[in-house]
Amino acid sequence: MKIGFIGLGHMGAGMAASLLKAGHEVSVYNRTRTKADKLVAQGAKAVASVSDACRSDAVITMLANDDAVESIVFGEDGIIDSLPVGATHISSSTISVALSERLAAAHAKAGQRFIAAPVFGRPDVAAEVSSSSLRAVRRTRSRPRHRSSPRSGRKLSSSQIGRRQPIS
Numbered sequence: 001m002k003i004g005f006i007g008l009g010h011m012g013a014g015m016a017a018s019l020l021k022a023g024h025e026v027s028v029y030n031r032t033r034t035k036a037d038k039l040v041a042q043g044a045k046a047v048a049s050v051s052d053a054c055r056s057d058a059v060i061t062m063l064a065n066d067d068a069v070e071s072i073v074f075g076e077d078g079i080i081d082s083l084p085v086g087a088t089h090i091s092s093s094t095i096s097v098a099l100s101e102r103l104a105a106a107h108a109k110a111g112q113r114f115i116a117a118p119v120f121g122r123p124d125v126a127a128e129v130s131s132s133s134l135r136a137v138r139r140t141r142s143r144p145r146h147r148s149s150p151r152s153g154r155k156l157s158s159s160q161i162g163r164r165q166p167i168s
């Protein structure tokens with residue numbers, strides 16, 4: 001799978017390395033460029049902008065906080081502007097519920113998919129989790145973009161479907 005990875009801090013670097021080991025094609029972007037060097041040596045492609053990282057089936061963000069995620073997602077040439085229709089943003093940072101809901105709404109409006117996949121535990125544990133989020137992406141990609149809620153019968157958007165999938 002073609003994956004963009006944004007945020008190569010303590011957690012993100014291990015997650016991106018794990019995706020490379022699993023055989024994915026990973027483009028990495030980090031505000032401080034030098035943090036990509038070790039991953040490039042492991043086979044990642046370093047890209048110069050958020051929009052370049054978004055030329056992917058899925059882009060994963062592992063950023064410090066709400067402010068960082070907001071600027072990367074909603075900023076000029078950010079993820080909302082750049083991610084192709086039908087591609088998925090997996091947000092693994094610890095962010096507020098309000099921002100997560102705003103992301104779900106904005107991605108749905110842009111025709112993109114959104115999965116909130118916050119990570120618990122230490123960096124070594126995070127390195128194991130990224131692959132399971134991608135299994136959820138594969139499941140949502142193979143389904144129709146809308147289906148009915150089993151409880152209410154009302155249609156769910158693709159981002160809601162993504163959020164409601166158990167990530168295992």
Ligand SMILES: NC(=O)c1ccc[n+]([C@@H]2O[C@H](COP(=O)([O-])OP(=O)(O)OC[C@H]3O[C@@H](n4cnc5c(N)ncnc54)[C@H](OP(=O)(O)O)[C@@H]3O)[C@@H](O)[C@H]2O)c1
Binds near residue numbers: 032067092119122
């Ligand atoms: N570390 C843990 O044990 C742990 C455990 C559970 C959850 N988490 C959560 O995981 C997330 C990442 O944690 P971490 O430990 O990997 O943090 P970290 O090492 O401090 O890395 C933060 C990342 O966010 C980037 N960043 C920060 N502000 C930015 C901005 N305004 N614009 C663009 N990029 C920005 C940093 O870029 P630079 O390299 O340029 O600074 C870096 O790539 C956080 O939400 C944290 O709460 C962490």
